[in-house]
Amino acid sequence: MRLLRPQHHIRIRVSGFNDSFIDIMDAFYRLLASVKGRYILECKSGNCSSFIELPSQEYQVLVAAPGLISTIKLDTETSAEGRLLPPPRGNELLWCLPSDTQYRQHRNYTRNEIVVGYCNDIAVTLDENALLRHLLIVGSTGSGKSHTAARIAACAHNLGFQSIILDWHGEYEYLLRSQGIRDYVILSYPNLPPVALTASNIPLEVSISVLERTLELSQFQSSILAAFLILSTTQDANLAKGLLNSLTNHINSNELSDIASILDQGNTISDLVYVIAKIFNKYRDEFSRAEQEIWLALIRRLNLLAASRYASLFIIKDSGYVTDYFLRGTGPIVIRLNDILSLRIRKLYAIYLINMLYSQAISNRLSKKLLVVIEEGHNILDNGTISELVAETRKYGIGFLVVVHTPRLLPELSEANFNTIIAHRITSINDRIIVARAIGLDDDYLLAQLEPGDVFIRKPGTKTPFLAKIALEKPCLI
Ligand SMILES: Nc1ncnc2c1ncn2[C@@H]1O[C@H](COP(=O)(O)OP(=O)(O)OP(=O)(O)O)[C@@H](O)[C@H]1O
Ligand SMILES: [Mg+2]
Structure with missing residues (x-):
């Protein structure tokens, strides 16, 4: 031999x-x-x-x-006798055999690409467009997802991106340091940027639906909330009056301007609860017993937030200064969500943070492109409104890198949402089938064979995925 x-x-x-x-x-x-x-x-x-x-x-x-x-x-023997061995179905180009495309990519490599890993000696790269058209990292526990996400977040500034990492488990400082990154900013409680429940350029339904889902509000409760929030955001007194009138029959202009000014000056969840309770107390005798229960339940739920130690992380409307938090330095910004111990509030905070970044981007208040890294993505994308925002953000210069361990939990693994999919080892058969289909891999079992840091990468415009080893310590540029 x-x-x-x-x-x-x-x-x-x-x-x-x-x-x-x-x-x-x-x-x-x-x-x-x-x-x-x-x-x-x-x-x-x-x-x-x-x-x-x-x-x-x-x-x-x-x-x-x-x-x-x-x-x-x-293979030194030259005779071609014997039968050809049938090839594996479909995937014969996968095993780091540098395909034409990869060779070409290597040769044409420009400094507008970052290297995520290598397939033998061939660099597997991502460009600006790949980041703006969103990436999904999937894999079972311990397969190397977070290391890969940290690598991409760390390299993204080479393409002019500011990375913002929503650090669900509080591991990214370690991950960045272990990849030799020292230039990062950590934001942790109580110094997390406050997030706004509303923004003038985001439809109120979007803002409300987040609260509706997370606090499990009924539609009637949402419409009460909407009436108060409209008053605080658009100052559209007539619309708010109409809504509140439909709830109470009697509300007058003085009361409206009173509410608006309390919300405007205070801008806190406590102020919101205060004005809702005030109106409720004034009109409760007009309400049926069932209506009273509904108002009280709404006040109780909002109070969970208002009375929690995290109340100061939420404001009613965006005062604009939050952008300052995100444009410090060039390195990644790590938002330590794990400091928020209540999972429900952590999720709410993360969703409003994304909402706010989106709102800043559409009003052109961001001077850099953003790469937003979302760990435990299913927690956030199970909210339909955020999935819709993800589809929209590309044109405003925000790319998402979403990490999930159970792709089945994502509402849809659609190509439209994630142009690049990086699949680490996946053990569960159900998840393997979903991911294999999404990345164009015929044999889902191959996904179970990968070692930590080994991935299949499906890039836009390619039919079969590339196999690569994520390069943690190598430079981002060739
Ligand atoms: N590119 C890589 N090369 C070699 N080893 C790696 C690579 N990436 C990760 N590992 C190893 O795999 C292990 C798990 O990595 P990581 O924490 O990133 O996995 P994960 O998929 O995020 O896990 P979890 O689902 O638990 O969050 C780590 O011990 C790490 O050293
Ligand atoms: Mg992880």
Whole structure:
């Protein structure tokens, strides 16, 4: 046996096979993949030969395969006798065999791309467009998702992006440091930027629907809330009057301006609860018993927020200065969400933060492109409104990098939302099937074979994904 490759791989031509091989063919190629072997078809002057290349110590994978004719010839022998071994279905280009596209990409590499990993020696890169058209990182626990996300967040400033990491578990300072990044900003409670429940350029339905879902409000409760929030944001007194009138019948202009000025001056959740309770107390005798219960339940739920130690993180309307938090320095900004111990409030905070970034972007208040890293993405994307924003943000210079461990929990893994998908090892069969389909991988089982840091990357415009090893310590630019 002759060693042909420096990594102790051997390349072997199999002289033939019989029908029993066909029955085990899929299992054979899976086993081959799991030992980092691959099938090669090589054609010279019209004569084609098939080879198996695998690490030399895994030689027995080949010997033990039923139906493979045991006269195994080394590729040094020239005769083309024997049958061609049927290729694995679909994925023969995957195993770091530099395909034409990858070669081309390598040769045309420009400084407008960052290197996320390598496939043998070929750099697998992402450009500005890939970041703005959103990335999804999927994988089971411990497969390397957060390391990959930190790598991309750390490299993104080379493409003119400010990375903002919504650090769900409080691990990104360590991750960035372990990748040699020192220029980062950590924002932690109580110094987290306050987020606004409303913004003049985001439809009120969007703002309300977040509260509605997170606080589990009924539609009637949402409409009460909407009436008060309209008053605080658009100052559209007639609309608010109309809404409040439909709730109370009697509200007068003085009361309206009184509410508006309390909300305007205070701008806190407590002020919101205060004005709602005030109107309720004044008109409660007019309400049926059921209506009273509904108002009281709304006040109770908002009070959960108002009375919590995190109340100061929420304001009613955006005062604009929040942008200052996000344009400090060039390194990634890590928002330590794990400091918010209540999961419900953590989620609410994260969603409003994204809302606010979006609002800042559409009003052109951001001077840089943003890459927003969202860990535990299903918590945030299960809210339909945020999924819609994600689809919109590209044109305003915000890209999302969403990390999920259970893709099944995402409402939809649509190509429209995520142009680049980076799939780490996935053990659950249901998740594998979803992801394999999304990335164009025929055999979902390959996803179960990956080691930490190994990924399949499906980039826009490619039919099959690339296999790569995420490069944690190598430079972002070649
Ligand atoms: N590119 C890589 N190369 C080598 N090892 C890696 C790579 N990425 C991650 N690892 C290793 O894999 C382990 C898990 O990494 P990481 O915490 O990023 O996984 P995860 O998918 O985010 O896990 P969890 O779902 O628990 O958050 C770490 O011990 C890390 O050292
Ligand atoms: Mg993680």
